Every structure is written in structure tokens, then in C-alpha cells.
Amino acid sequence: MKKYLTLILLALPLVSCEDFLEEKMVSTITQDYFESEKGLEELVVGTYNTLRWKYGFMEGPYMFETGNDIAEPTDNNWATISPATWAPSGEAGSYANNLMGYYATQLLGGYPIINDCNKAIEIIKEKAPGKFGANAAYSNTRLSEVYFLRAWTYYMLVTQLGDVPMPLKSNNSLPAAFNFPKSTSAQIYSQIISDLRFAHDHLPLPGTTERGRITKYAAAHFLSKLYLQREQGKAFQTHRNEDGTINPNNPDAYLGLLYKGRGANDLDSARIFSTEVIDAYASKNGGAYQGLANDFWDLFKTARGDWSNEENAEIILQASYGNNLANGRYGMRTTAAFTNDYTNAAWNIPSKTWAYGLRKGTGFLPTDWGYDVFTDKINDSRFEKSFQIEYESASFDNTSLTDGPGLPYNHVSNRSLTWTADEAAYFNANIQPEYDRASWAGRKAVTGQRKIGQGDLGLVFLENTKETAIDIQEALAQPYVLYPRWVKKGSEYYYRKTGADRLVSNTGLLLGRTLRPSSRKFVDPNRSTVDNHFGTRDVAIFRLAETYLIRAEVYGRQGDYGKAIADINVLRARAAYKVGEKRAEVLARIYPGSDKLLKTERSYPYSSAENTYDKIRVDASYWDGGSKKSLAENYPPEANTTEKRFVHFIYNELSREFNFEQIVYEGIHHAGIQLERVLHHNQLASSKVGNWPTSDNPVGNNGQNGNGKGVFSARNTFKPFPQSFMNMLTDEKGVPLTSGDQIRNYQNPGY
DSSP: OOSEEEOGGGOOOOOTTOTTSOOOOOSEEEHHHHTSHHHHHHHHHHGGGGGGHHHHSTHHHHHHTTTSSSEEESSHHHHTTOTTTSSTTSHHHHHHHHHHTOOSSOOOSHHHHHHHHHHHHHHHHHTOOTHHHHOHHHHHHHHHHHHHHHHHHHHHHHHHHSSBOOOOSOOSSOOSSOOOOOBOHHHHHHHHHHHHHHHHHHSOOTTSSOBTBOOHHHHHHHHHHHHHHHHHHGGGGGGSOTTSOOOTTOTTHHHHTTOOOOOTTHHHHHHHHHHHHHHHHHHHHOTTTTTSOSSGGGGTOOBTTBOGGGGOTTEEEEEOOOSSSOSSTTOBOHHHHHOOOOOBGGGTBOSOOSSSOOOOSSOEEEOHHHHHTOSOTTTBTHHHHHBOOEEEOOEEETTTTEEEOOOOTTOTTOOOOBOOHHHHHHIIIIIGGGOOOGGGTTOOOOTTSBSOOTTSEEEEEEOOOSTTOEEHHHHHTSSSEEEESEEEETTEEEESEESTTTTOEEOTTTSSTTOSOOBOTTOOTTOSSTTOOOBOOOEEEEEHHHHHHHHHHHHHHTTOHHHHHHHHHHHHHHHBOOTTOBOOHHHHHTSTTGGGSOTTTTSTTOBOSSOOHHHHOOOGGGGSSSSHHHHHTOOOTTOOSHHHHHHHHHHHHHHHHHTTSSOHHHHHHHTTOHHHHHHHHOTTTOOOSSOSOOOSOOOGGGSOSSOOOOOOOGGGGSOOOOHHHHHHOBOTTSOBOOSHHHHHHHSOTTO
8 A cells, every 4th residue: 555556536538629638547556656757747637637526427516506596406305405315324425425535445536636636746846857857837837736726626625514634745555543633614725825826826828738727817716716705704703613613513603614714805815816817818818798708608509529619718717528438437427417308209309319408317407596597588698598498399310310300290200299279279369470480381270280390399498487477378379388387277376387298287396397497508419329428528617707706796895886887797798689699489479578579579580689788787776675676686585785685696697607507506605695595595495484486286295385395404505524434533543433522523513
């Protein structure tokens, strides 16, 4: 054990456009190898695997999406915060174990990567082989990369677990005693900020190194985020003991874990570093939106054989993957977590296709608030660019391995839904006269005939509210299968009815939750086969839009709302529909608010006649507490001051911009507003009673009776330390921790 270092992390794939990630399949390597120039360079490259952790394992989404207010797992035990699941010995503990990297038989995860970082740092500083000794600038660049990657790993651990052990020296063997005292979040933030300051001063600029390597502006962005989070946590110092420890008996102990120390000028530091990034990208990239992608969809659009979105200039740092399955031990799993697999002959989508998502097993879909945080779905294009709200008929050709347009409506093999007499009559009288979709060609509905042909819409979602419920007769008479959230029948209101595509089954909450719009952001048409769920795409970790929101929050906390509004509106200007940009048909025809569109905009091809920026431009009324715009933001009751509402607005905007990009959890968590947002917005996780509208189709406690279905509490804002890890711990003499006080004081509060 002392002679050899097991380094599974060096099993890295060949990655398109990231040539420095060269595949080196190894099992054991002698210590002497890493003290050579070549071995040290490979050790540095191996530590980059930490950037993939969130995206290459299903544990990543469960750790960084469960527990926010805009996403819910389709696994009910996770979604409702089942105590058996959210326990040290449950899946939450198991996934925390995987994050930490304390496996019984393998070394993958945070602490093995930290150990590799520590080893690289020591060799660079103490041995400096070859070029590392001959070229100080080269050596400092590589050292800076490792500092960044170690900081990133600690950041993930602190975000999920709070105070954690912080080893800064490497180990080549198992320790004599498993005595791992925890460092406070304040100590960890002080260390990683110091390391990142060094990194910031020695990292190269974008464009002067291989794409995928860490740059000066990645460090600056990360620093701005950490400085802001340290400022956010200052108010919680009183929830720690005087010696900095946590009192597990304090009901607000979780807030103490959010305290990260204090610097004299944290807000100013966050502003300075975010401004450095913003100014550099605005100057370098230009464009109408000050360094942002010209179109929000440019960040995510992809096609068979095309990965050009990965090189969008807005991206500051990405997790790099390749166009094959050699993407680490578990591949790239984000596409499997957040997309959905909607294949049904009744929608004239009889087979899997490249163009639509493919989920394997359980995954994640938005909460109702995840859709409704878009308070103007008609004019904010990010709504339809984030979620797959309509599917055209489609099929897969096994001979040419290409997607096709689906079957003609009168084809003998077409098995799409047929018109009933009532539906056909309603459609012909009320919809057909103005329904001018090109594929429809003006045809009438005929009882018994198939509804959906080539180029027609097949499956469509309507995320409306009870107040804007669609009449069930109108919903059923659409020339496609429409699934509304709310339908009205006479004086009754039904929530998420499904079943045989006729809105007959009462599914409510917990039952049949998967039939709703899924994320579009990670659909991957470059999978190796049409039925393979492993992805190939890079994932943006930092992008400039977040830098703008970081600086906007800083300005707001400093009382300069005018500058905060200007930064927010850079995102809003990009989010607006532009003249000639096409809306989804369902947005233009049916969604609440579509009646305010011009007649030409409600007609095929549903092109916007104007730039909608003036309709979504932000001003201070969005958080004044009384205006229509402020009320639409649906602030939790705890947001009872202008500053608190402003902070919540920032995270509403972060949700609109970054849903399912695995950073919203980080934002609301470190801001100390996670508990109130989850309880107010996430019905499946919340224990609140009477906080949601009621329907006339409840299914016992599983239906929409207006009550929360979960037990999310203060303790769930942090994950538990794994039971297997706790069982391994000893004191400094190697004696296992056995007393209740020892275990309770080490474990996170409430577990």
C-alpha cells in the first residue's frame, strides 16, 4: 500500500476538442512515476475528473437537484423526503458516500481526488521534475489548476455536508487511525479562497490554452461566487457555538453550518471579480448581449454530428465529454436524468428518435413552480427553450438511421388517436376555420379518422393554473393530444388528468407524475444508438449569465438596485422573443396570455411581430411586495422586506435561466433560503397544509387536495454523513467512536 498509489482517476477518455484529456488506462502506478514530468502532468490531468462528478453519475442530480423548489425526482421516496431514504443508512447517505469517495472496494469521489490534488501540489512544490522546475510560469499554471480543482471538490462537499474534513497532505496508504476531525466551513472557505487567489494570478486567459482547461476567468467567477456566499452566511454566525462547533440540539443548527467566516470586504471582492469577468467577456465576445450568447437556445441546441454549442463564447468552464461512450466509468448521465422518453403510437411517435429525450429509470421533472416561475411564458422565450412543451409526429428509420416525420394521418399503419364525434364537431366549428398549420392543409376532422399525420403536432403540454383552466371539451378537440395541468368541466376543476389520452384518469400527485414537460437542455441526438441513454455532450459549469446574477445580487445587497436591475436586464434582453422568432404553436394559440398576441402572431408559423423585451423588462416593482409583478413572483411569507424579496427574485431569475443545470440548489442553499422556498413551492416535499389550489379529482392523500405530501425540514438542507463512514471513524488512538455524544457531534444535525 505504501509503495503503490491506486489511481483509478487516470482512466480518462479521449475527448473531442479537449486533447489534453488523453486516455491512460492504469490500475497501479509506482510513486516514482508521478515524480517524473510526464507522470506529474498526467496526475494533474487526472484531477480534472472532479469536474465530471455531477454529470457522470446519477448521484450528481440526486445530490444537486433534490431539495430545491423547481425540480422533483420521479422517485417518490426521494421526492417526498422519505425518512428512510433521507438517512445515514438510506440512499441519501449512500449518495453522500459516493460524493465523498469512501467506498468499500474502490476509490472514486471527492477525497480520492483531493488526495491526488494534494500529491500533485507536493510534487510540484517539492520535486518540480523537468519542465516544472525549469519553467516557473508553466509550474504555476499547473499548480493553479490543481488548486482550483481541489477547491471545487471541497466546494461540492461543503455544499452538501457543511463542515467536512479538510486534509491538505497526501496519503499513499491507509491511515493507522480513521480519525478525521472536521474543519469548519469558515476554515474551508478561507483555504479555498486563498488558493483561488493564487490560481487567478497564474492561470492563462481563454483562448491561450486547450479548451476545457481552467482559465483566469473561471477562477474569477468562482471567487465572486465564494465571496458572495461568505457574505450570505455572515448572519448565521450566532447559530454556532463560541468555539465554532455546531450544537446538534439547536433547531437552527443547520443555519450555523452556512456560516463561512467573514472578510472585511466580501461584497466588494465579489463585485470586483464578477466585474472582471463581465468586462472581459463583453469586450472579447461583443454582440448585442454584452458577452452572452445571442440566443438562449444557442447554448443547448445540437444536431446529429454537431456539438458546436459546446464552444459558445458565454461558457466560462465546462465538464468535458466525448462523442462516444468512453466518458469515464459511468459515461455522461445528464441526458438520462433530465430528459424524458415520450414514445407512443397514439401520438404518431411510434419509435424512439434522435431528436427527443431518452431517460433511463428514475429522473427529474419540474415542480409546478418550476414552470410557473416563468411568470410570462408568452414573452420570455426561456420557457419554451427550457422545456419540451410540444412534440411533432416522428419516427425512426432503421435502414438509414435517421429521424422521419411520422406517418401520414391516412396511412394504414398510423395508430394515432382517432376523432370522436363530439371532438370532430367542436374542432370543425371552433378551431378548424382558423387552424392554418401547414402540415394540416386545412382538412376537416372526420369521426373515426386518425388525428395526427406527418408534420402535425402529436403530444402537447399546457402548464396552466386553476384560474386559467381550459374547458375539457376544448382540450379534447385539439388536433393533437393535449395534456393540461388544469381542465374545467362545468363547475368542476381537475388537476393533471391523464389516461388513454382522453383525460379520464384521476392521477393527481404522486401517481402518474411523469407525463409533463421535461428539460430540453440536454437532449442528445449523438447517442451511440437511438435507444442508448448515455450522453456525449459537454456541460457548462460556469457561464456568464450567472456572473451577471452574482453581481446583480451584490449590487442589491449594497443598496444599488439601479445597477442590479441593469445587470438583470442584460439577461432579460436576451430572453425576449425577437422580431421573426417563432413561438411554439401551443404558446401562440392556447397558453394563458396568447389572446394578447397579434392575430398574425397567432397564425402559422407563429412568428413574433415585435421584440418582447419591453414586456419582460425588470424594474423595482418586481420586489415591492404589492404590485402585480411582485405578487406573480410568489415570494415565501418570510420574504417580508424589500431586500429579502430582492434576494428571492435573484433566485427566481436564476431558476428561469439555469433550471436543471444543477446550480439552483447551490444558490438557494448558500443564501440560507432553501428551507422556506422548498416548503412554499415544492408540494411533494413540503409539509404545508392548504398552500396549493384544490381540485375536484383528488385520489385520497395522493391527489390535489391543496396539501404538501412530504416532510422536508431544516435537517434536509444538508445531507447526512453516510453510516458506513460513521462506522469507520475512530479517535486519534484508533478506538472506534461508540458513544452517542461522539457520533451525534460528528453527524449533521437532525440525523
